[in-house]
Amino acid sequence: MTTHKILVAYTTNAGTTTQAAQAVSEGLSSNGVQVEVRRLEEVTDLSPYTAVVIGAPMIMGWHRAATKFIKQHRDALSRVPVAYFFMARSLTQTGETQVEGVPLIIDPKLSQPPQQADRLSYRERYATVGNYLRPVLKATPQVKPVSAGFFGGRLDLHRLKLWQKLFVLFIIQAQPGGSINLQFIREWAANLCTTLLAGKVT
Numbered sequence: 001m002t003t004h005k006i007l008v009a010y011t012t013n014a015g016t017t018t019q020a021a022q023a024v025s026e027g028l029s030s031n032g033v034q035v036e037v038r039r040l041e042e043v044t045d046l047s048p049y050t051a052v053v054i055g056a057p058m059i060m061g062w063h064r065a066a067t068k069f070i071k072q073h074r075d076a077l078s079r080v081p082v083a084y085f086f087m088a089r090s091l092t093q094t095g096e097t098q099v100e101g102v103p104l105i106i107d108p109k110l111s112q113p114p115q116q117a118d119r120l121s122y123r124e125r126y127a128t129v130g131n132y133l134r135p136v137l138k139a140t141p142q143v144k145p146v147s148a149g150f151f152g153g154r155l156d157l158h159r160l161k162l163w164q165k166l167f168v169l170f171i172i173q174a175q176p177g178g179s180i181n182l183q184f185i186r187e188w189a190a191n192l193c194t195t196l197l198a199g200k201v202t
């Protein structure tokens with residue numbers, strides 16, 4: 001009998017993703033499974049884990065540490081079920097339910113309808129799930145997540161450097177503030193657990 005242990009590995013810029021990772025852990029643990037939460041930077045060996053959840057904020061693309069981690073561990077990650085979650089402040093509602101076969105779960109409070117559904121502005125195109133997720137899938141085609149969750153994060157302007165403020169206010173036009181829907185994240189993780197425990201489908 002396999003003893004399951006799920007790793008929740010995350011990185012953060014300003015702390016929101018730490019809270020989200022904790023909520024993921026709570027959701028998974030509600031199924032009675034063993035879960036470990038670790039900063040990506042602390043993880044060197046994936047062999048103890050039967051499934052892995054990787055979370056990071058959007059910081060001009062998914063946080064570089066997350067993509068780097070997946071590249072570094074792509075062989076191990078291609079052998080176990082994997083799920084990704086993204087913290088963000090700006091997401092255009094497109095009605096997509098999957099990107100390249102990866103099922104999406106989107107926090108309803110995060111996504112906003114475009115001004116004109118048939119003609120997205122530059123900012124609206126930038127903030128689509130496809131534009132966020134596709135580069136990650138392209139960088140590591142060996143690793144196909146069983147789910148990708150997009151959750152609303154928080155933006156504290158006073159914690160940012162000037163160039164970061166300019167980017168979020170003028171390019172993605174994200175609203176400062178925001179609250180994390182921890183219950184939504186817990187539910188995603190609780191529902192995800194069965195798929196993660198089912199093992200790798202090849």
Ligand SMILES: Cc1cc2nc3c(=O)[nH]c(=O)nc-3n(C[C@H](O)[C@H](O)[C@H](O)COP(=O)(O)O)c2cc1C
Pocket residue numbers: 011012013014015016017018057058059060061087088089090091127152153154155156160163164165167168172174
């Ligand atoms: C420099 C910078 C760039 C960001 N880029 C995006 C982005 O492209 N899309 C988005 O939805 N949110 C973006 N955000 C918002 C963050 O993803 C959001 O605030 C998140 O909750 C931060 O997570 P953290 O607190 O774990 O660092 C950006 C934030 C910063 C500081």
